[in-house]
Amino acid sequence: MNNTLSIVGTTQDLSYNIAAVERDTGLSKDTLRVWERRYGFPKPLRDRHDERLYSLPQLEKLRLLRLLIDYGHRPGKIINRSVSELTQLISSRSPAQTPPPEIDAIIELLLRHDVENFRNALLQALMKQGLLRFVTETVTTLNHWIGEAWLTGRVAIFDEHLYSEHIQNILRNAIIAQPGRGSVPRVLLTSLPGEKHRIGLLMVEAVLTAEGAACVALGTETPVIDIKNAVPAYAVDVVALSFSSAVTQSAALAGLTELRGLLAEGVEIWGGGGALARARKAPEGILLLRSFEDMRYALERWRVEHVRR
Template identity: 30%
Template structure:
């Protein structure tokens, strides 16, 4: 079956894959709440593989003579059954084993199954974040080699980049600049955050690892984003933040600054006034950034 990479679909693709017309899909969504697409800030619908299965199930029930309202209720009820912990554990173990064995084909197949089984947020929270944390710990403890850790990191980074490119927010959407502070090289968490924000309709300027203070400040001054989101895993990296906040207070006064990462999670003394701590969980950080960005769009400032 033809499928869009990593289970992200547009309405025309859903219609082609299910045999349900675009007009009917919109009518079912409006009348019965099936399917339940995500929307970019520009109003474009995006569908997960789970939504496609929901449409197929509703179509199947309707073909059996079940009234549409009842078919929608039954399909939704069935879809709410959570993905079982054994399956999550299996997917995590399969992905870990494939990455540590340098088996890209098996890792790619498991990655595809993961995003067919869980939505974006759940896949990140329940599998990708803990898996990359475990591989990092194994590296530091000598149970995984540098080569294994680098292969796993590069695989996940490439897949996250592919996910990010599947969504193109409209030109007037709020802008978020994301960067690892100077000296910081661990970017997977920040990259996952960038993907989440793009799927939620925000425009992202992703700068990546080890961004020198002056380059970061210049980028923010030139682009005047709604939010600057920065990450630091070490105290040394975190100590770059106060100077950046101070400089941008005058040159980008409407840009809200959000910071996070292991250094700030472990040591509250590194927290900075005049900026917002995003917390240790990606969903909470994404919500904070969304709220700040949209507040500025609607006339508020940080």
């Protein structure tokens, strides 16, 4: 079972065993070992039983590498560069643009760790704009720029955690405020195992609920089989899946196709999110939503096609 919390460590400078590194970097054990074999990095110390002990600097460099690889760099080209070269690569990649001032003001509060005012700024934006605009404009751009700031190291991991929690609070608060009795269509909302990003899912739920659909939200990481079983149980008309850009496009399409094979014909499948934003054509029987605009249109279309007699 993969529920170890263990971190090997002496009091002062700690070392991480290979499982801890896999957790903290997202690089599989196989990958870590094969990198060591091929490129000579990371070359961890060994404990008394010849098991790998990674140091904190190694772990930090691995995180940098992961980031750059996600961004399109090839491992072999960058793995033996120094940490400073890598950070330079990251910052040089960042676009010259700056976020719009109202977004920047909010990010500024996050950077100052001013929890109360950060929360209030978000709430005020929501009040001022209404749920739909708040989600489709403010939250979308906030996500983008905070991701950007994280890449360049301006925003720490815990800041991003905090941001995610607060957005969740606000979105869930907005969702629960909606009535949503007997609405159509009934939409099952979730992501496949491996996809952990909750915010995209909540944004969709907020918009759909606001547009009068009935959402059955299952959170993240529902195995395909369980989705298949949930569809008849909750009598849903549509299954909507979210894929953040942390997953590859091909993986997302494969998951969608897999699900299509398992579900009844009448049930629609919608897929959206960063991983699919640039997808060319949809697999048979699947609707790709490249924007919130697309989604509202899809909703409209469903309703026209399923008019009550």
